Amino acid sequence: MFKRALNTFNKTALDNTFSSPPVVVTHSDLPSLATITAATTSSHMKLRHLKIPFFLAVVVSLCCWAALVFSFTSTSSTTPTGGGLRASANKYLDGILNRQPLELTPTMRQPNNQLLPVKLPPWRQNLSMTNPADDFECLGWRQTGECDPDGPREPNEDKGCDKVITAGNSGYCEARHKATGTVVRAFVSSCIGMKGGSQFACNQTGDFFAYADLPSRYRVRQRTPPISKAEQGADLTRGIVMAVYPKVMKGVYAAIHRLRDTGCKLPVELWYRRDEMNTSHPIISTLLAEGGIYAREIVQPDATHFYVKPYALYHSAFTQVLLLDCDNFVTVDPTYLFGMPEFTEVGAMFWPDFWRMKKTIFNIHNTSVLWDMLGVSFVDMMEQESGQVLVDKSKSKDALRTLMFYAFHHPRLIETLDMAWGDKDLFRFAWMKSQTPFHMIQKPPGSAGVKHHTYDPFSAKIYLDICILPNP
DSSP: HHHHHHTTTTHHHHHTTTOOOOOOOOOOEEEEEEEEEEETTOOOOOOOGSSSSSHHHHHHHHHHHHHHHHHHTTTTSTTTTTOOOHHHHHHHHHHHHHOOOOOOOOGGGGGGGGGOOOOOOOGGOOSSSSSSSEEEEEEEEEEESSSSSSBBBGGGGGTTSSEEEEESSEEEEEEEEEOOOEEEEEEEOOSSSSOOOOEEEEEHHHHHHHHHGGGGHHHHHHHOOOOOTTTTTTTOOOOEEEEOGGEEEEEEOOOOHHHTTTTOOOOOEEEEEEOOOTTTTTHHHHHHHHHSSSEEEOOOOOOOGGHHHHHHHHHOOOSSSEEEOOOOESSSOGGGGGGGGHHHHHSSSEEOOBBTTTTTTTTTTTOOOHHHHHOOOOOOOOOOEEEEEEEEEEOHHHHHHHHHHHHHHHSSSSHHHTTSSSTTTHHHHHHHHHOOOOEOOSSEEEEEEOOOOSSOOOOOSSEEEEEEEOOO
């Protein structure tokens, strides 16, 4: 098993990803391996499909990683200058990640990597909060040729406002702003402006324009979680937040005990839905009895699936939050992250995913319709992995309000139009839109595990998404 894992270690993922650097807001130190996240593939294969106990899968996966580290450090450990296991592992990883000098792209040369401000035209401001469609008179779909929205018109392919349009052709929706009479365009797209197969209609024009205007005026109902007797007097300044549900509770138990094994004493909030489980669940009751673990009920009806994490982050009792997926297993105590200058200076730290503009499976690139809808300038940077998010809520109020708009304003166009996958990039979108600074870790993630029979490096049946954190 160890040999198979070694032979299938996914170096290709690192090579493909590191062809260009991510954009960051602040500078990063050299990396060290800090978290390992059990992940699944694009086929959504779950551990239960492998017909092996979850705990055994976790143990085998961690053993595979241990075998990798020991094999990579077996020779260096005998040298006089060897710095121990962690130093040897870091040296190996740095050798992979620092193969070639990096070149900055033009968009990365902006001062402090700040976004270029996008000033909305008057007709796109102060739209109706309840029904922005009332501000516009839809005129219909105008198709163009040569995969260019400014290309030659193809009037025979025009469609009415209520007709479904499938992405893949260039063109735009035309509408008239009722108050000013200005004829405007929405969904301005090339052939690749939207993800293949996604569908929309021009009668969604008002909602499309609202995504750039309404976040700054969005009002979030604050739901303060009740403080139990056990919490009275406890330090709730910093803590870890997890969203949980019945099928993952064994992993949650293992992940929290792994945290404690590293010496982490941070309090942990477990957010759950009462229609799925309650505090009488045996694992939750066991964890609560251990102390430092608090159960929080999700009371908002539409806070489900991908939208539980934004809800939990916003309503957490902690001021500084490390948001962790419940299948995220740390290898060192993450408490030091709260004191990193990259975090203390800006108040948010994010981690990169495998993909960026030139290598994206989510159609997030410089000509995506997404940017016009959000009213955000494009920056060539890595996409975000939201399995771990570090936020100081006291420094991120505008960004958190925008995040809640993206998560809970209906219709959820980012989801229904396939603009992004789940909550994966919602955090950086919200910080970008609100012009709130954040730090993006500069080193890309890696992967290891059981590779699928296809050549696709991201199609492993089980793989470990290895996220890199700064050195303490």
